[in-house]
Amino acid sequence: MRFSQDFIEKVQEANNLVDIISQYTQLKPSGSGLMGRCPFPDHAEKTASFSVSETKQVYHCFGCHKSGNLFSFLRDYQGMSFPEAVEYLAGRASIPMPAPDKEDAQRDQASDKKKLLLKVNKLAADYFSEQLKRAPHDHPVKKYIASRGLSQEVIETFGVGYALPEWDGLEQYLLSKNVPMALAEEARLVKARNNKSGHFDIFRDRLMFPILSAMGEPIAFGGRYLEKKENEPKYLNSPETPVFVKGKVLYGLSQTARYIRSEDLALIVEGYMDLVSLYQAGIRNVVATMGTALTPDHGKMLKRMTKNVVALFDGDNAGMEAAERSLPILLAADLYPKGLTLPNGMDPDDYVKKYGSEALKVELERAPDLFVMILARWMEGYRGDASEKVKLADKLKPLFESIPDLRLRDLYLAEAAQKMNVGLPWLRQAVGIQGSGPVNSQNRPAMTRTVQPNPNMGSANQKPPQEVSSSVEGGKISLQGASKAELMLLGLVLKSRANFDQFVNENLLESVAHEGVKKILEKATDVYRQDLSKFDKLTSLLVSYVDQPEYLFQVSPANEGDPGYDEEAETKLLRDCFKRVKENFLRDQAKRLARDLKNEPSSDKLEQIMNIQRNRISLNKG
Incomplete structure (x- = not known):
C-alpha cells in the first residue's frame, strides 16, 4: 500500500524514536540528547557512543557510524520494509490506516479480517507459551527441550510453546476469550468435527514454534512431535490463511x-x-x-x-x-x-x-x-562429447537468463566454458547471448553496487579522480566522491539552526560542486523556507534520501548544551568550511576557463579568470 507524505509525517510525529530504541538499549541524558551503548549486534562496546536526538528524531553511532531515523532503525534492526514500518508505527500510535476509496472497500474488509486473525494467533501463542511454562520438570516436553539443549533465553526469544495432548485445550481457551470458532477455524487453529458439534485442535502434543511477521506478530505456527507417531508428520505447519x-x-x-x-x-x-x-x-x-x-x-x-x-x-x-x-x-x-x-x-x-x-x-x-x-x-561423469556439450548448454541457458547482473553472468559464462572445454563464443551463442549484452536481447539493466568511500581518507581539497556520473543510485542521493570539506559542511549545516541560517545567508549553495551534496542542501533549503519550524526534523527527513546517512551527522558528538561543546570552535570550523568550499569552487572554475581559453582564446574568458583570481586573493585575505 502506498502512503501519502502527509500520512507518513503524521505517523512519524506520533512516535518517539527514543521510546523505540529504549526497548533495545539503555539511554541516558547527555547534554542536549541521549547516549547509550550501540544496540546493533555487530558493534560490541563497553562505553556509550550511540547518540539519539529526541528533538531531531535521529540516531548516530560515533563508533560504527550507523545513522538514521525511525524507519531506518526498524528496517536495519527488525528487518521491516518501509510500508511495514509505517503500518507498525501507525498501529503503535493508534492511528487508523488511510480510508480506502469506494473501489477498495473489499480490501478494507480483508484488512479488518486480518487484524482479527492476528489477535486470535496472538492469543494462541500466549496459550502455548503458558502451557510450556506450566509443564512439570519431568514432563516429556521439558525432557525433549533439555535433550535438544534449548536455553530459556532462546525459548523466550522465539516464543516456543507447547500444545497439550487434549483434543480441545486451545478451543476451550479461545471460547473463554469470546473468540468465535469460525474465526479460529479460519486461522487454521481448530477444525470442525465430522458429524458432531464443536471443534478440535489442529495442534496437539507438539512443541510449538510461532511464525512471526516482520512486525513481530504471530501469523502461523509450526509444531514438532516429541516422539515419532504412526501416520503423523514430524513437523505440522499451519495451512495458509489470509495472514500467512x-x-x-x-x-x-x-x-x-x-x-x-x-x-x-x-x-x-x-x-x-x-x-x-x-x-x-x-x-x-x-x-x-x-x-x-x-x-x-x-x-x-x-x-x-x-x-x-x-x-x-x-x-x-x-x-x-x-x-x-x-x-x-x-x-x-x-x-x-x-x-x-x-x-x-x-x-x-x-x-x-x-x-x-x-x-x-x-x-x-x-x-x-x-x-x-x-x-x-x-558435470558428474562428463566426457566432453558433442551431444553432452549441447545438452549441458541447454540446462545452463535458463540459469543465464535469470541473472540480471551482466558482470556476474559473464564470469559464470567464462567459468562454465572453461570447465566444459568449449570456446566462450560458442557457449554464448549456444545459450542465446550475443556479445556482452543482455540474454536473448532482453533489455535487462545492469545492476551496480555502490562502493562506499572511506570517510577518513583524502583531504578537503581532494576528490577521487573519477567523475560522479549520477547523484542518484538505487533511488538514493549518492555522496560518493564528495570532498571532505563539502561533507563536513553538510554535517555542520544540519547540526543547528544557527549554522543553517549562516549557510543560507552566505548564498553558498551555488558554490557546492558535488551534485549529491547540492541536491541534499537544496532539498533542506526548500523544506526550511516553507516552514521554519521544521528545521529540527530536517535530518530525520533527509536520512531517507541519502545512500550514506552518516555524513548528515557532524563528526563530534558534542552539541549545544553538552559539556564538551565549544561554540567558538564550531563557529570557526564552519567559517573554515565555507572558505574551503568557495576556494574549491573558484579553483575549479579557473581550471575550466583556462582549458577553454587554451582551445579558444577569448578576452572575455581571460577577464573572467582574472576576476576569479582576484576573488581567491580576497577570500584568502579574509
Whole structure:
C-alpha cells in the first residue's frame, strides 16, 4: 500500500524514536540528547557512543557510524520494509490506516479480517507459551527441550510453546476469550468435527514454534512431535490463511534480521530446530524456509538485507534437487548465492553439537558459489562429447537468463566454458547471448553496487579522480566522491539552526560542486523556507534520501548544551568550511576557463579568470 507524505509525517510525529530504541538499549541524558551503548549486534562496546536526538528524531553511532531515523532503525534492526514500518508505527500510535476509496472497500474488509486473525494467533501463542511454562520438570516436553539443549533465553526469544495432548485445550481457551470458532477455524487453529458439534485442535502434543511477521506478530505456527507417531508428520505447519502465505514468509526473520544486516550474510536452513540451534550456538544471521522451496518473494526479502546468502542443503538427492531449484531464484533476485552440504547426512543442529559453531563458520567461509556447485553436479561423469556439450548448454541457458547482473553472468559464462572445454563464443551463442549484452536481447539493466568511500581518507581539497556520473543510485542521493570539506559542511549545516541560517545567508549553495551534496542542501533549503519550524526534523527527513546517512551527522558528538561543546570552535570550523568550499569552487572554475581559453582564446574568458583570481586573493585575505 502506498502512503501519502502527509500520512507518513503524521505517523512519524506520533512516535518517539527514543521510546523505540529504549526497548533495545539503555539511554541516558547527555547534554542536549541521549547516549547509550550501540544496540546493533555487530558493534560490541563497553562505553556509550550511540547518540539519539529526541528533538531531531535521529540516531548516530560515533563508533560504527550507523545513522538514521525511525524507519531506518526498524528496517536495519527488525528487518521491516518501509510500508511495514509505517503500518507498525501507525498501529503503535493508534492511528487508523488511510480510508480506502469506494473501489477498495473489499480490501478494507480483508484488512479488518486480518487484524482479527492476528489477535486470535496472538492469543494462541500466549496459550502455548503458558502451557510450556506450566509443564512439570519431568514432563516429556521439558525432557525433549533439555535433550535438544534449548536455553530459556532462546525459548523466550522465539516464543516456543507447547500444545497439550487434549483434543480441545486451545478451543476451550479461545471460547473463554469470546473468540468465535469460525474465526479460529479460519486461522487454521481448530477444525470442525465430522458429524458432531464443536471443534478440535489442529495442534496437539507438539512443541510449538510461532511464525512471526516482520512486525513481530504471530501469523502461523509450526509444531514438532516429541516422539515419532504412526501416520503423523514430524513437523505440522499451519495451512495458509489470509495472514500467512508460506512463499512470502521466512521463519525467524523477525528475530534475526538485525544479525543478517550486521554480518551482511544470510544463512538459509530448512527447519525450525536448525535455526533455533544455530541461533543458540551464536550463529544468528539465519532464516528457515519451513519445508517449502525458496520462492521469488523469499529472494526479494533477503535482498532487502543483504546480497550474500549461503544455503545449507542435505547431501542426498532431495537436497541437491532443492539446490538446483533455488539457484535460478536466488540469481534472479540479484543475490550472490553460495551452497554448502554438511558431511555424513548431518543437519546443522547435529553439526554444531558435534563440532561446534566455529567449525561451521569455517565451512561457511569455504562454501563455493552455488552455481559452481550445481555445475559440478551436472558435470558428474562428463566426457566432453558433442551431444553432452549441447545438452549441458541447454540446462545452463535458463540459469543465464535469470541473472540480471551482466558482470556476474559473464564470469559464470567464462567459468562454465572453461570447465566444459568449449570456446566462450560458442557457449554464448549456444545459450542465446550475443556479445556482452543482455540474454536473448532482453533489455535487462545492469545492476551496480555502490562502493562506499572511506570517510577518513583524502583531504578537503581532494576528490577521487573519477567523475560522479549520477547523484542518484538505487533511488538514493549518492555522496560518493564528495570532498571532505563539502561533507563536513553538510554535517555542520544540519547540526543547528544557527549554522543553517549562516549557510543560507552566505548564498553558498551555488558554490557546492558535488551534485549529491547540492541536491541534499537544496532539498533542506526548500523544506526550511516553507516552514521554519521544521528545521529540527530536517535530518530525520533527509536520512531517507541519502545512500550514506552518516555524513548528515557532524563528526563530534558534542552539541549545544553538552559539556564538551565549544561554540567558538564550531563557529570557526564552519567559517573554515565555507572558505574551503568557495576556494574549491573558484579553483575549479579557473581550471575550466583556462582549458577553454587554451582551445579558444577569448578576452572575455581571460577577464573572467582574472576576476576569479582576484576573488581567491580576497577570500584568502579574509
